[in-house]
Amino acid sequence: MTDRTHDDIPEAHVRVPRYSGSARVNHWIVAISFILLGLSGLALFHPSLFGLTVLFGGGQNARWLHPWLGIVLVVAFFGLFVRFVSQNLPERTDITWLARLRYALSAGGEDYLPEVGKYNAGQKFVFWSQTLLILVLLGSGLCLWQQGQDYLERTLGIHVSIETMRWAAVIHATAAVLTIIVFVIHVYSAIWVRGTIDAMTSGTVTGGWGWRHHRRWLRRKVREGDVDVEHSKGASGS
Amino acid sequence: MFPPLPNPDVSAQKPPLFGEQDLVRRSASRVPAPARQLTPVAKLIDVSKCIGCKACQAACLEWNDLREKVGVNRGVLDNPDDLTPDSLTVMRFTEWINPSTDTLEWLIRKDGCMHCAEPGCLEACPAPGAIVQYSNGIVDFIHENCIGCGYCIKGCPFNIPRISRVDNTAYKCTLCSDRIAVGQGPACQKACPTQAIVFGTKDEMKAWADLRIKDLKSRGFDKAGLYDPPGVSGTHVMYVLHHADQPHIYAGLPDNPRISPLVRAWKGAGKYAGLGLIALSVVAGVIHHLVQGPNRVTRHDEEEAERLAGDKP
Numbered sequence: 334m335t336d337r338t339h340d341d342i343p344e345a346h347v348r349v350p351r352y353s354g355s356a357r358v359n360h361w362i363v364a365i366s367f368i369l370l371g372l373s374g375l376a377l378f379h380p381s382l383f384g385l386t387v388l389f390g391g392g393q394n395a396r397w398l399h400p401w402l403g404i405v406l407v408v409a410f411f412g413l414f415v416r417f418v419s420q421n422l423p424e425r426t427d428i429t430w431l432a433r434l435r436y437a438l439s440a441g442g443e444d445y446l447p448e449v450g451k452y453n454a455g456q457k458f459v460f461w462s463q464t465l466l467i468l469v470l471l472g473s474g475l476c477l478w479q480q481g482q483d484y485l486e487r488t489l490g491i492h493v494s495i496e497t498m499r500w501a502a503v504i505h506a507t508a509a510v511l512t513i514i515v516f517v518i519h520v521y522s523a524i525w526v527r528g529t530i531d532a533m534t535s536g537t538v539t540g541g542w543g544w545r546h547h548r549r550w551l552r553r554k555v556r557e558g559d560v561d562v563e564h565s566k567g568a569s570g571s
Numbered sequence: 572m573f574p575p576l577p578n579p580d581v582s583a584q585k586p587p588l589f590g591e592q593d594l595v596r597r598s599a600s601r602v603p604a605p606a607r608q609l610t611p612v613a614k615l616i617d618v619s620k621c622i623g624c625k626a627c628q629a630a631c632l633e634w635n636d637l638r639e640k641v642g643v644n645r646g647v648l649d650n651p652d653d654l655t656p657d658s659l660t661v662m663r664f665t666e667w668i669n670p671s672t673d674t675l676e677w678l679i680r681k682d683g684c685m686h687c688a689e690p691g692c693l694e695a696c697p698a699p700g701a702i703v704q705y706s707n708g709i710v711d712f713i714h715e716n717c718i719g720c721g722y723c724i725k726g727c728p729f730n731i732p733r734i735s736r737v738d739n740t741a742y743k744c745t746l747c748s749d750r751i752a753v754g755q756g757p758a759c760q761k762a763c764p765t766q767a768i769v770f771g772t773k774d775e776m777k778a779w780a781d782l783r784i785k786d787l788k789s790r791g792f793d794k795a796g797l798y799d800p801p802g803v804s805g806t807h808v809m810y811v812l813h814h815a816d817q818p819h820i821y822a823g824l825p826d827n828p829r830i831s832p833l834v835r836a837w838k839g840a841g842k843y844a845g846l847g848l849i850a851l852s853v854v855a856g857v858i859h860h861l862v863q864g865p866n867r868v869t870r871h872d873e874e875e876a877e878r879l880a881g882d883k884p
Contacts, residue, residue: 540876
């Protein structure tokens with residue numbers, strides 16, 4: 334048990350805006366629908382987890398809600414994709430970062446890593462793998478959506494054969510497991526790297542957080558003048 | 572003629588011949604081993620004796636109190652043209668030219684649930700108790716437990732279950748489990764005017780089929796045989812086929828039905844592997860945190876940031 338002294342949480346006089354209000358709302362819609370999808374999906378994934386359906390008011394409800402939640406997630410995730418894609422394009426430094434992954438995974442190892450922009454290679458991995466997995470889940474999920482089959486056939490002329498449905502079931506389950514693992518990585522990283530969750534709650538991070546984890550991004554924000562510097566205690570908070 | 576089942580004794584209400592205590596399988600759950608083994612029953616459909624009158628379809632609708640919508644004629648006698656949540660059985664008509672004799676043969680097969688000894692629907696079902704199998708071989712859907720996901724459709728090797736758009740649960744032939752429970756045969760069997768459908772114990776039906784096959788062979792159908800596919804450990808609805816070497820000519824009856832390996836992978840080891848991997852990722856996070864401790868911003872970091880921000884006006 335460490336005492337939460339001032340050394341633990343140093344006073345921050347610089348705060349840097351990281352996510353706008355709309356980006357945060359967008360993110361939390363994705364997050365909530367993802368969790369609900371995970372719970373309703375796992376309920377049908379294994380009999381031992383079927384009890385999770387009580388959270389949705391029974392098996393029938395979990396069954397019909399799941400695909401509609403999926404549609405909500407896909408639309409909301411598309412919003413996140415458009416917002417963040419330009420910051421997630423691969424760069425040369427990502428290779429160096431990944432090559433030194435063991436430093437990235439140890440507290441204080443940042444000194445051995447290249448200065449990173451808004452996102453490091455690990456965050457980019459989460460972004461792109463979730464993008465890909467959500468597309469796979471969407472495609473396979475549509476094939477499994479029994480009540481949507483008539484609609485698919487009538488409007489789009491797509492007939493899904495039973496053999497295709499079987500493939501879709503295997504692919505959907507596999508992609509679901511992978512997307513949950515990436516989700517675990519995402520959530521764990523946000524917890525492990527203290528100060529990160531602020532970015533998605535208050536929308537800002539401390540200057541020190543930027544300096545430690547995203548120095549190139551911090552330099553850009555400072556250059557653009559997009560930082561809040563608290564000059565004296567009396568003037569703050571007005 | 573196979574001796575028909577006598578009419579029921581209606582003088583006194585008797586308890587059903589089987590029930591929940593006779594379950595050998597229950598979807599997404601376990602059942603205790605039943606105390607007794609019921610005599611396996613079977614329905615035998617002799618394709619060579621069927622005249623395509625559809626009395627079985629009418630009887631099925633009648634007994635189960637179902638009404639089929641007025642459909643569309645697609646130029647063939649199949650009516651309706653596929654199984655539906657209301658039509659649990661349908662006669663499938665095939666005009667087949669026998670290449671060895673160059674004659675037209677009219678093949679009529681009564682389609683419906685085969686009541687597999689190894690039911691793919693039950694294997695795939697995620698809802699506890701929505702699909703059950705009794706020790707007499709009947710596979711039944713319990714609608715109050717069904718969630719309408721349609722996994723049974725993916726699991727079935729015969730393309731039988733249909734999801735109702737009215738109550739979003741799956742429907743298929745019950746083998747008239749309610750009739751059999753009071754000592755009767757299925758409604759379709761009762762209505763069949765030519766004894767193309769007979770019902771009895773599975774052994775009786777196999778013995779009866781042997782006689783029929785002998786008869787067919789004597790009439791020149793030397794490939795006549797019984798359809799009791801081993802890929803699903805046999806079925807409790809069997810066919811006598813005059814061309815048993817090629818079941819697929821009977822409106823696509825599968826030559827070698829079995830539960831798809833995809834379904835096995837999806838419902839079998841894959842589940843445990845998937846849950847294991849998810850658990851592993853969580854455990855890895857916990858261990859990492861215990862070993863590394865939190866990654867905290869230091870006072871030095873904040874000072875550097877202040878210096879950087881302060882440099883700029």
